[in-house]
Amino acid sequence: MFHTLSSAEIPFFSLLEGEKTWSWVEIGIRIPLFLVSIIQKERDEAEKLPVCRDLLMSDVNQVVDIFKQQSDLLTVTEVLILSPNHMNRKNKGESFQLNKVKQIWKHTHSQGHTFVLSNGERLSDCSNKARKMELLLNID
Known part of the structure; x- marks a missing residue:
């Protein structure tokens, strides 16, 4: 239900292995x-x-x-x-x-x-x- 673009990723700020951090996400549906x-x-x-x-x-x-x-x-x-x-x-x-x-x-x-x-x-x-x-x- 959330999506973003790869340009929103903040690659240097991850606490756990495999975790990704984003500067923004979009709510895809109003639920x-x-x-x-x-x-x-x-x-x-x-x-x-x-x-x-x-x-x-x-x-x-x-x-x-x-x-x-x-x-x-x-x-x-x-x-x-x-x-x-x-x-x-x-x-x-x-x-x-x-x-x-x-x-x-x-x-x-x-x-x-x-x-x-x-x-x-x-x-x-x-x-x-x-x-x-x-x-x-x-x-x-």
């Missing part, structure tokens, strides 16, 4: 994106400081999976949703809005999801009103 903040610790290196990382994801299932992977070495600290303007009730002409997510619900009879925000507002990525939903993730 909800998730900014997941995590803290990672090294298993055998107690003297090292934990690494804080922010992961931008386009698949809600990846967000749920990373929560399931939490352990003493990996902690999710926050999930933000970057919602496109067609999902936002208060459409003020912005392309996207950034909000903190408290819960993610799966619509049982469609591929849609409902996101409960920290301010109590609900956003849905599906135009159909869900009659039944299953709680996928409760973020404290």
Whole structure:
């Protein structure tokens, strides 16, 4: 869902082998994106400081999976949703809005999801009103 050009690569700034760093990426389609903040610790290196990382994801299932992977070495600290303007009730002409997510619900009879925000507002990525939903993730 993201793309860029090779001219955007910053070749001298990579922390991990195989990692590439870009000065910009383009969002190819207007769907909800998730900014997941995590803290990672090294298993055998107690003297090292934990690494804080922010992961931008386009698949809600990846967000749920990373929560399931939490352990003493990996902690999710926050999930933000970057919602496109067609999902936002208060459409003020912005392309996207950034909000903190408290819960993610799966619509049982469609591929849609409902996101409960920290301010109590609900956003849905599906135009159909869900009659039944299953709680996928409760973020404290």
